[in-house]
Amino acid sequence: MSNMLLEAKELHTYYGASHILHGIDFHIRQGEGIALMGRNGMGKTTLIKSMLGIVRPRHGRILVRGDDFTRAPTYRTVQRGIAYVPEGRGIFPNLSVRENLQMAARAGVDGQREWTFDRVMATFPRLGERINNGGWQLSGGEQQMLTIGRALMTNPDLLILDEATEGLAPLIALEIWRIVKEIRKTGIATMIVDKNHSAVTSICDRAMILVKGEVVFDGSSEQVREDPGLIQKHLGV
Amino acid sequence: MDFASFLIQTLNSLQYGLLLFLVASGLTLVFGIMGIINLAHGSFYMIGAYLAFVLASLTGNLFAAIALGIPLALLFGAFLEWALFSHLYKRDHLEQVLLTYGLILIFEEVRSLLVGDEVHGVDIPAVFSASIQLSEVLSYPVYRLVISAVCIVLAVALYFVIQRTRLGMMIRAGNHDRVMVEALGININMIYRVVFALGVALAALAGMLAAPISSVFPNMGSHVLIISFVIVVIGGIGSVWGALVAALVIGFADTFGKVLVPELSGMVVYLVMAAVLLWRPEGIFKKG
Ligand SMILES: Nc1ncnc2c1ncn2[C@@H]1O[C@H](COP(=O)(O)OP(=O)(O)O)[C@@H](O)[C@H]1O
Ligand SMILES: [Mg+2]
Numbered sequence: 001m002s003n004m005l006l007e008a009k010e011l012h013t014y015y016g017a018s019h020i021l022h023g024i025d026f027h028i029r030q031g032e033g034i035a036l037m038g039r040n041g042m043g044k045t046t047l048i049k050s051m052l053g054i055v056r057p058r059h060g061r062i063l064v065r066g067d068d069f070t071r072a073p074t075y076r077t078v079q080r081g082i083a084y085v086p087e088g089r090g091i092f093p094n095l096s097v098r099e100n101l102q103m104a105a106r107a108g109v110d111g112q113r114e115w116t117f118d119r120v121m122a123t124f125p126r127l128g129e130r131i132n133n134g135g136w137q138l139s140g141g142e143q144q145m146l147t148i149g150r151a152l153m154t155n156p157d158l159l160i161l162d163e164a165t166e167g168l169a170p171l172i173a174l175e176i177w178r179i180v181k182e183i184r185k186t187g188i189a190t191m192i193v194d195k196n197h198s199a200v201t202s203i204c205d206r207a208m209i210l211v212k213g214e215v216v217f218d219g220s221s222e223q224v225r226e227d228p229g230l231i232q233k234h235l236g237v
Numbered sequence: 238m239d240f241a242s243f244l245i246q247t248l249n250s251l252q253y254g255l256l257l258f259l260v261a262s263g264l265t266l267v268f269g270i271m272g273i274i275n276l277a278h279g280s281f282y283m284i285g286a287y288l289a290f291v292l293a294s295l296t297g298n299l300f301a302a303i304a305l306g307i308p309l310a311l312l313f314g315a316f317l318e319w320a321l322f323s324h325l326y327k328r329d330h331l332e333q334v335l336l337t338y339g340l341i342l343i344f345e346e347v348r349s350l351l352v353g354d355e356v357h358g359v360d361i362p363a364v365f366s367a368s369i370q371l372s373e374v375l376s377y378p379v380y381r382l383v384i385s386a387v388c389i390v391l392a393v394a395l396y397f398v399i400q401r402t403r404l405g406m407m408i409r410a411g412n413h414d415r416v417m418v419e420a421l422g423i424n425i426n427m428i429y430r431v432v433f434a435l436g437v438a439l440a441a442l443a444g445m446l447a448a449p450i451s452s453v454f455p456n457m458g459s460h461v462l463i464i465s466f467v468i469v470v471i472g473g474i475g476s477v478w479g480a481l482v483a484a485l486v487i488g489f490a491d492t493f494g495k496v497l498v499p500e501l502s503g504m505v506v507y508l509v510m511a512a513v514l515l516w517r518p519e520g521i522f523k524k525g
Contacts, residue, residue, distance in 0.1 A: 075420075090417040
């Protein structure tokens with residue numbers, strides 16, 4: 001058995017007539033950390049949504065643990081051990097913090113239940129103080145902790161974070177990065193999209209850069225960190 | 238109005254309001270969560286009443302009829318959701334109205350072919366056929382109290398399911414963001430199917446319970462449908478508690494309206510709706 005978790009082969013995704021992804025190849029293995037980089041509008045979110053079946057690619061294949069999930073409904077794809085923290089967070093404001101966590105709880109692919117309610121509480125003590133509050137009462141940072149905590153309740157092998165620190169105060173963002181590092185240490189693979197290049201490249205071993213729906217770089221994070229030209233050319237504003 | 242007749246009207250209002258709640262709760266869930274305007278929802282009430290009539294004739298007992306009728310209604314609801322309604326979620330309201338109006342015609346035609354167009358009575362089960370004497374001339378039928386009690390139990394059960402169970406959390410979460418629910422690994426389509434089947438069963442049960450007091454007749458669902466939409470709008474689309482409060486308001490307004498201002502009896506309900514919407518355009522309770 002190979003340890004491949006999620007793969008995309010030759011993905012082409014459209015929104016109506018606009019061709020967004022131009023034949024993207026992607027793969028992530030067990031335990032790997034990937035920084036998915038690129039300027040705004042380059043197709044990072046679209047790539048994630050395409051692989052999860054939230055947006056349907058027009059061509060290409062999606063494999064989860066080696067099995068074809070190209071046409072699988074989203075819930076089946078993510079049930080194979082994938083947790084998704086979307087851009088804009090996606091908490092349920094009409095549910096309490098406790099309910100947001102409880103409704104997502106399930107065992108992992110191999111039946112593992114390491115991430116219990118109590119462990120999530122221990123990881124995010126601030127959520128404990130807010131446990132009976134409605135989701136709508138949380139600050140931006142607390143909402144982000146809740147979405148990450150909720151993702152962990154599914155005992156995933158792969159955690160996808162799309163712009164997790166967007167709009168957060170620097171100190172709160174730092175707290176999020178600290179927690180993500182802790183989560184990485186437990187062996188969960190992570191795919192991270194974020195504007196903070198130094199943070200993501202220090203957390204992830206691999207980096208991938210998208211420009212206009214094409215992969216222009218796929219290599220080690222070190223290479224990106226040590227090559228200012230690369231950042232200037234593809235990521236600078 | 239003396240006290241005994243006031244008491245009777247109050248009990249009647251409660252019973253009517255609670256029965257309407259059974260129909261409206263499913264309508265508001267399906268409208269609020271799946272975004273579907275289901276004109277055929279009143280037909281489920283009609284179908285329930287006819288099921289009660291047919292099954293009670295076969296088994297000789299309304300309870301047996303209800304015990305058989307509820308699972309049948311659940312299955313029927315799940316089947317309809319799978320075969321028709323699941324294809325409507327992404328369609329606009331006009332298409333939903335066309336399909337569900339067509340369903341009313343089909344259901345009534347099938348009813349006419351199978352059972353005919355006559356008015357039928359259904360016997361009140363013997364154990365509940367007594368009346369409670371309230372004054373020398375006035376009495377109140379026990380069966381109506383039973384209806385109210387059953388409805389209250391169901392309202393509490395519905396509250397429990399929606400507020401305290403994981404299914405309820407998923408339903409409420411789906412009301413806000415169905416894509417996110419699915420992205421958490423939950424089969425939202427199955428949840429929709431359960432909610433729809435539940436709505437059908439509740440409306441059918443209302444028809445079964447009402448059959449002995451209202452009798453069973455063609456198109457009996459249409460009036461209930463209109464009043465149920467009034468309740469959904471007053472209560473706030475998607476809000477089950479709004480539907481409960483609104484159903485009781487309508488139950489009282491309609492019952493007391495007929496007694497106090499008989500000239501306006503047909504209009505009272507709509508006047509109440511207009512007043513509530515002027516006060517709160519989104520309904521008493523907002524979606525959620
Ligand atoms: N729902 C949509 N409909 C049409 N175009 C979209 C939609 N979502 C994103 N796009 C377009 O697709 C391109 C890629 O967007 P996105 O994947 O969100 O980029 P990124 O996440 O890298 O910022 C952008 O040009 C954006 O305008
Ligand atoms: Mg994005």
